[in-house]
Amino acid sequence: MAARSIGGAPVVDDANRVVGMLRDDDLIVSDVRLHMPTVISVLGAYLELPSSAHRFDEEVRKAVGASVGDVMTPNPETCSEDDTVEQVATALHEHDVSRLPVVRDGNLVGIVSRGDILKEIVKKGP
Numbered sequence: 863m864a865a866r867s868i869g870g871a872p873v874v875d876d877a878n879r880v881v882g883m884l885r886d887d888d889l890i891v892s893d894v895r896l897h898m899p900t901v902i903s904v905l906g907a908y909l910e911l912p913s914s915a916h917r918f919d920e921e922v923r924k925a926v927g928a929s930v931g932d933v934m935t936p937n938p939e940t941c942s943e944d945d946t947v948e949q950v951a952t953a954l955h956e957h958d959v960s961r962l963p964v965v966r967d968g969n970l971v972g973i974v975s976r977g978d979i980l981k982e983i984v985k986k987g988p
Contacts, residue, residue: 872970872973884930884934941953947979
């Protein structure tokens with residue numbers, strides 16, 4: 863995304879249906895608090911409690927972004943090709959997002975960003 867100066871992208875399944883949005887800030891981990899696994903000593907052996915080890919594994923996986931599915935925003939708002947510029951601008955503002963996937967019959971056909979909206983407004987003029 864950085865190489866192409868893209869701040870976000872839709873995530874689709876095998877049928878081209880939008881299942882999430884990945885934003886550049888989803889890839890940046892800040893203020894991560896890892897809960898270290900609980901270890902107990904039994905007869906001189908040290909054992910991790912399975913539930914705390916699982917929680918730790920999940921937190922580490924999330925922190926390092928093991929997969930897009932781990933860090934994406936699931937079920938994002940979408941818009942349609944038939945939506946007006948005003949409707950899309952309102953949706954971007956109301957949902958506090960920079961871009962929306964454009965779908966037709968549930969399938970991804972494009973993406974529209976705040977920048978696209980501004981260009982269209984400037985092009986049309988007052």
